[in-house]
Amino acid sequence: MKGRIPKADRTVEGAPGMSQQTVRIMCPNLSCRKLLAVPESARSKTVRCKACHTAIRVPDAPPPQQAQPAADPDAQKKSA
DSSP states (O other), X not given: OTTOOOBOOOOXXXXXXXXXXXXXXXXXXXXXXXXXXXXXXXXXXXXXXXXXXOEEEOOOOOOOOOOOOXXXXXXXXXHO
């Protein structure tokens, strides 16, 4: 199976056989636009849409959100 691009699984989250977390991506092909559910292990890899066979790169995990201090509305008025 070396060199082949795996097909994306269109099974929705919580369905039988999908015990791990899934990433939902939309097929970028304008004539397809199917919603695909791929496993977390596919992040930063390329998968194929089962419907139209377009190769899709699954995005990396987003960086963790850091807690930002709430902006003080009075401080913004003073600096303006």
